[in-house]
Amino acid sequence: MLTLQPAYAVEAHGLVKTFGDFRAVDGIDIAVPAGTIYGVLGPNGAGKTTLLRTLLGIVDPDEGERTLLGDPQPLRQSRLIGYLPEERGLYPSMKAFDAIAFMGALRGLPLKVGRERARAMLEAHGMGASADKPIRQLSKGMAQTVQLFGTIVHEPRLIVLDEPFSGLDAINQGKLEVLIREQARAGVTVLFSTHVIAHAERLCERIAIVAGGRIRFEGSVARARDRLRPQVTLRTRASDGPWRRALPPETLAQDGNWHFALPDGGIEPLLRALLDSNAGIESLSIERPGLHDAFVAIAGESVARQMTEDRTREDAA
Amino acid sequence: MKDILRAAMVIARRDFSAVIFTRTFLFFLLGPLLPILIGMAFGGLSEKISTDSLRPAAGLSMSPDETARMLAAREAVARRIGADHISALEKAPWPVDPRSLLAHSDAGYVAVVSGSVDRPVLTGQPSDIDRLEGDVRLIASAAKTRAVLPEVHVERHPVAQSVSGQTQARLTMGRAAQILIFLLTMLLAGMVLSNMVEEKNNKVIEILAAAVPIDAVFLGKLMAMLSMSFIGIIFWGGCAVAGLALLAGPGFALPTPAVGWPVFILLAVLYFAMAYCLLGSLFLSIGAQAATVREVQTLNMPVTMAQMVIFFFATYAVDHMGSAPEIAAAVFPLSSPFAMIARAAQDGAIWPHVLALLWQAMWVGLIIRMGVWLFRRHVLNSGAKRPLFRRRSAPRA
Numbered sequence: 001m002l003t004l005q006p007a008y009a010v011e012a013h014g015l016v017k018t019f020g021d022f023r024a025v026d027g028i029d030i031a032v033p034a035g036t037i038y039g040v041l042g043p044n045g046a047g048k049t050t051l052l053r054t055l056l057g058i059v060d061p062d063e064g065e066r067t068l069l070g071d072p073q074p075l076r077q078s079r080l081i082g083y084l085p086e087e088r089g090l091y092p093s094m095k096a097f098d099a100i101a102f103m104g105a106l107r108g109l110p111l112k113v114g115r116e117r118a119r120a121m122l123e124a125h126g127m128g129a130s131a132d133k134p135i136r137q138l139s140k141g142m143a144q145t146v147q148l149f150g151t152i153v154h155e156p157r158l159i160v161l162d163e164p165f166s167g168l169d170a171i172n173q174g175k176l177e178v179l180i181r182e183q184a185r186a187g188v189t190v191l192f193s194t195h196v197i198a199h200a201e202r203l204c205e206r207i208a209i210v211a212g213g214r215i216r217f218e219g220s221v222a223r224a225r226d227r228l229r230p231q232v233t234l235r236t237r238a239s240d241g242p243w244r245r246a247l248p249p250e251t252l253a254q255d256g257n258w259h260f261a262l263p264d265g266g267i268e269p270l271l272r273a274l275l276d277s278n279a280g281i282e283s284l285s286i287e288r289p290g291l292h293d294a295f296v297a298i299a300g301e302s303v304a305r306q307m308t309e310d311r312t313r314e315d316a317a
Numbered sequence: 318m319k320d321i322l323r324a325a326m327v328i329a330r331r332d333f334s335a336v337i338f339t340r341t342f343l344f345f346l347l348g349p350l351l352p353i354l355i356g357m358a359f360g361g362l363s364e365k366i367s368t369d370s371l372r373p374a375a376g377l378s379m380s381p382d383e384t385a386r387m388l389a390a391r392e393a394v395a396r397r398i399g400a401d402h403i404s405a406l407e408k409a410p411w412p413v414d415p416r417s418l419l420a421h422s423d424a425g426y427v428a429v430v431s432g433s434v435d436r437p438v439l440t441g442q443p444s445d446i447d448r449l450e451g452d453v454r455l456i457a458s459a460a461k462t463r464a465v466l467p468e469v470h471v472e473r474h475p476v477a478q479s480v481s482g483q484t485q486a487r488l489t490m491g492r493a494a495q496i497l498i499f500l501l502t503m504l505l506a507g508m509v510l511s512n513m514v515e516e517k518n519n520k521v522i523e524i525l526a527a528a529v530p531i532d533a534v535f536l537g538k539l540m541a542m543l544s545m546s547f548i549g550i551i552f553w554g555g556c557a558v559a560g561l562a563l564l565a566g567p568g569f570a571l572p573t574p575a576v577g578w579p580v581f582i583l584l585a586v587l588y589f590a591m592a593y594c595l596l597g598s599l600f601l602s603i604g605a606q607a608a609t610v611r612e613v614q615t616l617n618m619p620v621t622m623a624q625m626v627i628f629f630f631a632t633y634a635v636d637h638m639g640s641a642p643e644i645a646a647a648v649f650p651l652s653s654p655f656a657m658i659a660r661a662a663q664d665g666a667i668w669p670h671v672l673a674l675l676w677q678a679m680w681v682g683l684i685i686r687m688g689v690w691l692f693r694r695h696v697l698n699s700g701a702k703r704p705l706f707r708r709r710s711a712p713r714a
Contacts, residue, residue: 053527089520094335106327
């Protein structure tokens with residue numbers, strides 16, 4: 001029988017979730033195209049986890065509607081979904097390979113198949129020797145890897161990862177990025193939340209910037225960056241001359257450099273003026289703004305500062 | 318429903334293995350046997366003490382001739398009704414004031430028979446006089462005849478059972494089955510109270526809640542604990558049967574319950590399972606609300622007291638078959654299994670049991686649904702704007 005895959009792996013409209021008087025999710029619309037890597041970006045407390053939990057059906061929304069793989073009852077699609085929660089949870093006495101198989105079995109994978117796959121996954125990632133060790137004997141990073149394998153052992157079509165990089169060292173973060181890209185190449189939709197802009201910038205095709213329970217931006221990373229004009233940095237031998245009339249009015253002089261946004265008419269008129277006036281171009285760079293700059297512009301300076309603080313706190317921990 | 322059962326089986330298998338393949342499970346199995354062994358040892362000792370030293374005896378302070386007549390008469394009566402059923406008589410000094418005899422610390426009797434065979438006088442504390450008076454009158458009457466009691470042979474015509482004897486035996490059996498099921502339920506269902514705390518403490522609950530309906534989590538946990546309980550019951554039951562076979566000897570026979578042994582055993586198993594599931598699902602629902610082990614421990618006492626109330630209700634009802642309290646106990650879901658097993662011992666009708674089992678199963682489902690609703694509302698904070706009992710802190714976003 002031919003089954004049509006919905007265009008969006010996740011879709012939600014007007015989602016509201018309140019706890020007492022606190023609106024954790026405040027009227028969110030989101031659509032995650034199937035087969036993409038999608039990031040939900042925002043500081044701690046922005047509503048990312050509640051949004052993911054609501055989308056997955058762990059909690060029901062107070063208002064609004066959501067579909068997962070086209071189904072308004074997310075648990076009905078449980079076999080096709082993998083979820084790694086922010087607060088990692090495993091039974092400490094369970095052996096590593098059994099824990100992976102158990103998580104797969106919860107989502108309909110036969111236990112025997114799960115055990116075989118679990119051993120193969122652990123072996124492939126250099127953890128074969130730990131397969132029969134109880135979780136309590138594994139390092140934190142290894143336990144997180146075990147849980148990640150448990151999230152994908154049943155070969156889901158949609159993977160939801162809540163702060164997956166949290167608590168991982170740089171090497172394991174790199175491995176996780178590779179794994180996410182591999183899954184996406186295989187056609188799996190990956191939806192993850194993070195408060196680290198760099199991860200979203202490296203991995204995501206589309207992002208949603210969340211702050212205060214609302215989505216401030218939704219679209220491709222390129223479009224987020226395009227909201228800011230490219231930044232020009234110019235250094236000349238001559239400090240003055242008629243060419244300065246060609247600089248945009250908002251140009252800043254700093255450490256012998258001129259900084260300004262790329263004018264609407266392009267860089268050519270300025271270049272012509274510099275050459276005609278023999279200003280002596282020492283360096284000229286035109287850079288597209290990074291996602292961080294776009295994030296500051298979209299969510300505001302205070303939210304961006306909070307994200308930086310969150311990350312510093314996490315690194316210190 | 319199929320998915321719920323499949324997921325419940327996965328959870329049950331995990332919980333079952335986590336409990337069974339541990340050293341503590343051995344203690345769980347052996348634990349209940351220790352008090353029984355200790356009880357048997359002390360019981361045997363106390364029986365010996367009561368047999369040897371504490372049997373009430375009366376001192377006999379009469380003339381030598383009358384003492385001989387009284388002792389001979391006591392022997393003759395003892396031969397007919399059994400030595401254990403007639404008070405012992407011991408020779409005491411004569412002539413001495415009975416009160417002074419009882420004042421002696423080394424006197425081996427609680428009262429003194431003085432006077433004569435025709436007019437015996439019994440001296441002692443009122444309660445001892447009450448206990449001994451009948452025996453002394455019987456012995457004195459036999460002694461007064463001055464002749465050997467004639468031997469009369471009684472022909473024995475044994476029957477398997479009499480109606481009133483059978484009724485009494487079945488009532489006793491009903492009570493015994495009730496007590497057994499109650500004790501097992503109390504011993505085993507209480508463990509369910511703390512079952513969800515593990516998942517909440519190690520955050521596994523988030524994995525479970527995202528993958529399967531909470532109903533499956535509750536059901537799986539109940540199934541695991543019930544299976545574990547059955548292993549315990551089979552082990553303890555085996556020990557009990559072996560113990561009975563050793564101690565009771567070949568003549569030992571239990572009365573046949575009204576529904577017959579095979580059906581009674583089947584019903585006992587089913588009613589235990591239902592009692593376990595009813596109380597277990599209730600405990601699971603209550604325990605799932607607790608955030609810490611300490612909260613669970615605090616809940617333990619009121620829960621145990623509630624169990625006792627239910628049991629006393631069912632025990633009261635067993636003596637009044639067909640009465641309003643008995644029907645109420647059979648209808649009230651939590652006491653229903655206890656009331657119905659007592660009914661199975663006394664009444665042969667099967668249909669009430671089919672009805673009761675369906676009724677109880679329906680309530681197990683309802684209690685699980687209620688527990689799941691409370692859990693989603695108060696623990697997962699799902700779909701509730703204002704919790705009923707207390708406000709929990711909002712989860713991290």
